[in-house]
Amino acid sequence: METIAILLVVSFAGLAALHLYWALGGKFGMSAALPEIDGAPAFMPGAAATIAVAFVLTGFALIALVLGFGASNAATLTPYSVFLGFAVGGVLVLRAIGEFKYVGFFKRVKGSKFATYDSWLFSPFCLLAGGAFLTLAAGSL
Incomplete structure (x- = not known):
């Protein structure tokens, strides 16, 4: 269980750092990170929204940390973390x-850079990470 937790913590901390980089004006990887409609990004999140996503991703890392290591040390947090x-x-x-149009394994809009990355990287990562979180939570019952 600790190995799963470590992989989740590192992954989500890295994703949070990437979002902070983008919020501070970084451009690397941004062209593949947003769904596209007719070649243009479907939306352009501002710095505040990108920082908020970074905080959520950091929260995911912390949940994995508590599930993987904190059950005996943080008994009061365990029911909430599960x-x-x-x-x-x-x-x-x-x-x-x-959502069956732009995002996920069952998207209909294909052919963009985002759609390719979503099919081969983003959606598989979400499926594996989701399964890992479910495994950690079930193992903490």
Whole structure:
């Protein structure tokens, strides 16, 4: 269980750092990170929204940390972390499935840089990470 937690913590901390980089004006990887409509980004998140996503991703890393290592040290947090672990796992699996148009395994709009990355990297990562969160939460019951 510790190995799963470490992989989740490192992954989500890295994603949070990437979002902070973007919020501060970085451009690397940005062209593949947003869904496109007719070759243009479907939306352009501002710095505040990108920082908010970074905080959420940091929260995911902390939940994985508590589920993987904190059960004996933080008994009062365990019931909440198990619930949050199941919730995060469910949200990530739903993200992998997608909304059936632009995002997820069952998207209809294909052919963009985002769609390619989503099919081969983003959605598989969400499915695996969601399963890992569900595994950690179930193992903490």
